[in-house]
Structures are given as C-alpha cells and as structure tokens.
Amino acid sequence: MLREVLFAPFSDFEFMRRALAAVIALSLGSGPIGVFLMLRRMSLVGDAMAHAILPGAAIGFLLSGLNLFAMTTGGLVAGFAVALLSGLVSRSTGLKEDASLATFYLASLALGVTIVSVKGTNIDLLHVLFGNILAMDDPTLLMVATNATITLVVLAVIYRPLVVESVDPLFLRTVSRAGAPAHLIFLGLIVVNLVNGFQALGTLLAVGLMILPAGIARFWSRDVTPMICIAVGSAIVSGYIGLVLSFQTRIPSGPAIILVASLIYLGSVLFGRVGGVLPQLFPGRHLEA
C-alpha cells in the first residue's frame, strides 16, 4: 500500500520520473542561491526578479509560441537586463539596491503585462505563468540540468568573494576588486535559476524553491555549508512529497511542491534548533560558563 503511494507513480509513469529528475536538478541550483539571498537580506529581491522576467518570457512567447527555449532566452535577457541595470545604478549612484531594483522590476512587470494583454489572454500563457513540471520533454529537462550544473560550478568559483562581501564588504574593497563582479555574477545566477524554476513552477512560484528551503535551513544550522546542504535536501524532499501529493490528489504540482515546503518551514519555525519557537520557550537550564 505504502509502496504503491510513494513509489508506484514514479515506476509506472515516465512523466513522473522526469518531473522528479527536474525537481532534484532545480533544488541543487536553487538551494544555495536561496541561502545566499537570505544571508545577504535579498530574499525579496528574488521575488522581484521573478516578476522582472515576465516581459522577456512574454516576448519569447509572442515570437515563437509555446517554445520553452525562446521563452527561456527572453526571460534570461530581461532578467539579466534588470539585474545588471539595477546593480549598476545602485553601485554608481548610491541608491540602495532594493529601491533601484524595485523601480526596474516594476517597469519590467508593467511592460510584461502590457505585452500579455495586447496579445490577449491565452490558456497556454497561463500554463507558462504557473509552469508545468509534469510536461518535461527532453530539451527542457536537459536545459534545467545544464542550468543547475552551471549554477553550482559558477557558485564554487565566486564563493569566497561572495562570502567575504556578505560579511565585510569594506574589507573586500580594500584587498580585492572581486566584489563587484562577484555580486553581478550572483545576480545573474539568480536569474538563471528563476528561469529554470519557471519552466517547472511558473514565474509566480519559481522563487519558492529558493526562499523556503533557505528559510528552513536557517532554523537548523549556524554555518553556511550545512545551511546549503539542508536547503538542497529540504527542497528535494518538498519536491518529492509535492509530486506524490499532486499525483494522488490532483492538486496542481507546482503549488503542491511549494505548499509542502511551506509546511516544512512552519515545522522549522516551531521546532528548529537555532532560534525556533519551542526551543526558545523551553531552553533548558543555563550553563555554567
């Protein structure tokens, strides 16, 4: 019985196996990105970027219909444009990063909605806005896996400047020029992973697989490396349970995955070893030294 519920969907149906592969690849890329977003107090930046992708995806859709490659390229171009422009504006004028990004993403969102409404509502476009992880064809799956691989490799390269810039940006500026490039590359990685996620979860929920696992990890560890591992692990678990849930109950797969992640997050808020509610209420006797 249990075997039927938990494993049969994947052994019986290829589209479920593909979905599982996709969600694992997504988790590997989004987990670490989300942790750095959270540690740099940029969680909402991820959300803003997700909106910024919209006009690019819409233009890709207008040009070549429901072609995921075209839409991904469009999303990447729009996302990079917004990320780079807002990054450059905040670095060269002293406008805070959040304000700078907010202006650019709102402009981008307005443009996207305009493009969509000119073309008229379309069930296919809705499909894309909310994603469909159950319709992963070979090229799409390959692209998701490639993007995740790129993310991990690039993150390994910029890891040290990224960490030091997060802790002590002034110090990094006095010893190295790597801070600004690392920051811009990181913004680029956010876009790559959002576009990756929007194939599976849609533009609205793509950011969920970044932020929620990072939030979960924050309640279980005080160190960056374990945080990243916990984030990836909880994203994969959410993906797996979400897919099973979606298969058995007909809840759409994207929301199911994010809802499961939200439940794990709620549990972490309550029981998390690092700053969770219950451990704070019942901390045990104080120590000798």
Place this chain on the structure above:
Amino acid sequence: MAQLQFRDVTLGYDRHPAVHHLSGEVSEGALLAVIGPNGAGKSTLFRGIVGLLKPLAGSISAAGLKPREIAYLPQIADIDRTFPISVFDFVSTGLWRSVGIFGGIGAAAREKIAQAIAAVGLTGFEGRGIGTLSGGQMQRLLFARVLLQDARVIVLDEPFNAMDSKTSSDLLQLIEHWHGERRTVMAALHDMDMVRAHFPQTLLLAREAVAWGPTAEVLTSDNLAQARRMCEAFDDAAAPCAPAQSSKAA
C-alpha cells in the same frame, strides 16, 4: 626613505575638502599618531591612503605599494555580524592577498591563523560565530586579521574606541611589535596620554596640517587650541579654492 608621500593632496566629498592641501611624508617604519578634533579629516585621510577615496587634487603615493597592499582598520566597520561565519574563517580572510579567490589554506596557513588568534588573546574562540563576540572581542578579531595581512603599511582608524584598558594595552603591544618590525603604522587617536607615551611622531590635523613632527613638539597647547578653531568649516557656498594656495608642509 619615505613610505608614504602626500603631494599637496586634497580629499573630500562633493568637492568640499575634508583634508585640504596636505603635503609631507611618512618615513618607512614610522609610528605616527594622527590626532585632531572630530571632523578634522583623520578618517578621510585614511580612506584616501587605502584607495577608497580618490583625491580631489594632488596625490598620495606609497613607495610602490598598491593601495590594496595597505592594511586598514576602519573606524566604522561595515560588518554583518549576523552572517554565520566562524572566528577562524573570518580571521583567515586576512590571508586574501596571498591566497586570493582560489588559493588553498594549508597546514602552514592554518598555523599562522591560529597564531594570529592567539596573539590577540582569542584562543578557544575559533569555532564561535562572530555574532557571539562582544565589542572588544570583535576589535581583537579585527586586529588578528590585520596581523595576518602582513602589510608593510598599517592604517588604524580610532582602534581603541570603547576599549577597556586591558584590551587597549594588549593591542598597543601589538602595535609596538609592528613598529619593531619596521612596519609603518598610522593610527587616529584621541587619548593624548597614550600618544605621548607610545607614539614618537604625531600629525595634528584640522583639515590642514596644524603641526607634524616629533610628538612633544606637536602636542603644545597653542597647537591644540588652533586645531579646535580651524575645524568644521564646511561652507555650502564656498568658492572654488585658488589653484596655487601654499600648503602647510611638515
């Protein structure tokens, strides 16, 4: 030999000078106190030395050293102390110049890091997160990182603010040790007794150099009174400075 040379340098913000027409040199191995009232331009001068601020006019040269090769302890550190990083890892960033982005940290480097942590009296704290340290411990931590930077020129901006006497005297010993190694050390300070006791050279700054030389000759009541009068003359409607104004040399 001059380690740092200021050639009629003016540093400031939005064209308003905070350090005005400063000329002079700091010789190699000097231990120099930089004193002056609040707003005298001490921090601005240091930011200019380490390349965080471009001079509005004139130039600063460091005898072939790049600004990045000068160790700098800022007065207001921009450190995110909630970031989950351990004392050991934080101090290890002081090795940046030798390991860079990709270099490994081997056994020898680990030994160096442990020694730096021991030198500031933080042994036993290696695994703690930096968020758990007190203000004084944090300052010790920053000194350990400067120690690891192994720089020929070290610039310390009010390093003893809010330090208890034990911490101050421990860290002062470190500074004197650097002096003994013929490193060039500049420190912005407010404690005149400390300056008299430990710093052979002093620069009294009040936007312009009021006096610069052996500490005993600089710290006269006349000079100090003059410095107080000259400070904080930030005028929104100031006219452009005449190009050939003479400077107060050392």
